[in-house]
Amino acid sequence: MISSLFNTWAQGARTRQPAANLPSVPDRRFGLTQHGRRLDPNTPPHRQTPPGPTLTEIPEHLLKRAKAAKAKAAGADAPAADSPAAPVEAVPAAPVAETKSTPPAEIPPEPVAPYMAAADVRKKIPWWAAGALLLLPIWAISYVGTLERPPQEATGILAEGQHIYETRCASCHGANGGGGSGYKLADGEVLITFPTLEPMIEWLAKGSAGIGLGNPYGDPARGRIVAGGMPGWADILTTEELIGVVLHERAAFGGSEEALLQAEAIEYAVEMGELDLQGHLDPSTLTVAEIQAILAAVGEDGSDS
Ligand code: HEC
Numbered sequence: 001m002i003s004s005l006f007n008t009w010a011q012g013a014r015t016r017q018p019a020a021n022l023p024s025v026p027d028r029r030f031g032l033t034q035h036g037r038r039l040d041p042n043t044p045p046h047r048q049t050p051p052g053p054t055l056t057e058i059p060e061h062l063l064k065r066a067k068a069a070k071a072k073a074a075g076a077d078a079p080a081a082d083s084p085a086a087p088v089e090a091v092p093a094a095p096v097a098e099t100k101s102t103p104p105a106e107i108p109p110e111p112v113a114p115y116m117a118a119a120d121v122r123k124k125i126p127w128w129a130a131g132a133l134l135l136l137p138i139w140a141i142s143y144v145g146t147l148e149r150p151p152q153e154a155t156g157i158l159a160e161g162q163h164i165y166e167t168r169c170a171s172c173h174g175a176n177g178g179g180g181s182g183y184k185l186a187d188g189e190v191l192i193t194f195p196t197l198e199p200m201i202e203w204l205a206k207g208s209a210g211i212g213l214g215n216p217y218g219d220p221a222r223g224r225i226v227a228g229g230m231p232g233w234a235d236i237l238t239t240e241e242l243i244g245v246v247l248h249e250r251a252a253f254g255g256s257e258e259a260l261l262q263a264e265a266i267e268y269a270v271e272m273g274e275l276d277l278q279g280h281l282d283p284s285t286l287t288v289a290e291i292q293a294i295l296a297a298v299g300e301d302g303s304d305s
Pocket residue numbers: 164165168169170171172173181182183184185189190193200204208218224225226227228229230231233245246249
């Protein structure tokens with residue numbers, strides 16, 4: 001009876017294929033592993049740790065996969081029988097104990113892009129260049145520093161006029177023309193009193209005393225009457241300095257673009273030797289007509305007339 005039972009089992013064991021992709025588990029019924037190893041008889045079967053899968057067995061699906069890979073490498077594009085949709089991101093480390101065998105499809109090697117290949121092949125930056133690259137920002141900063149123009153001494157008749165204003169006029173008319181003991185010149189006030197250049201030069205050259213107390217000066221519409229207190233400057237300042245300070249006031253406090261053009265034209269005329277402004281005007285004989293005659297050599301648009 002027992003021997004016939006054993007025979008039946010042995011036959012079954014021979015024919016029964018262990019599920020290829022299942023780790024061998026102990027056959028608790030007989031206290032044996034699938035591979036016939038006797039388990040420790042003193043330990044109850046359910047406490048036994050099953051031995052790991054044997055290395056000699058190659059699961060069927062792996063064989064299939066290898067075959068498919070080989071076929072692919074050979075150029076045949078016939079897919080493996082049981083890898084239809086070829087899931088690309090199949091879990092690569094899928095445990096062998098999958099009930100349904102869907103082997104992860106072989107990921108074909110990505111074709112190397114030409115630029116990647118070129119990057120691999122071309123020469124890399126040599127180590128000594130790293131030092132040079134590190135110094136580059138320092139060089140750039142110092143180079144930019146050399147590009148900055150050194151603070152330039154302001155030149156030209158307008159700059160000269162600004163200097164005269166600061167040293168001779170600001171004390172009474174304010175540093176920015178805001179006024180003081182003398183009238184406010186800023187915010188265009190100076191242009192309201194003197195819409196044109198020549199009468200202003202005359203006023204500056206003569207001053208309150210030169211024009212005479214009680215006499216009108218400037219634009220009649222403004223209605224200025226000499227009250228005294230403004231010095232005459234003809235003996236102190238050269239003609240160029242006089243014209244310069246007048247143009248500076250008109251440009252800086254009056255926003256006159258015409259003054260800028262006049263300054264340019266005068267500078268050009270002086271440079272060309274057509275105008276000499278180094279002398280002093282005679283306040284006792286000076287007229288607006290005389291000033292106009294002096295400036296006649298100057299083209300209003302800066303061109304040589
Ligand atoms: C000592 C003070 C003082 C100084 C310095 C002075 N001014 Fe005057 N300025 C006056 C006074 C006061 C008046 C008004 C004169 C009058 O009413 O007679 C005046 C009037 C003027 C006016 C006419 C303004 C208007 O709207 O009526 C101008 C322009 C002017 N000064 C320019 C200048 C310039 C340019 C300088 C420098 C070169 C200068 N002043 C230096 C006191 C001064």
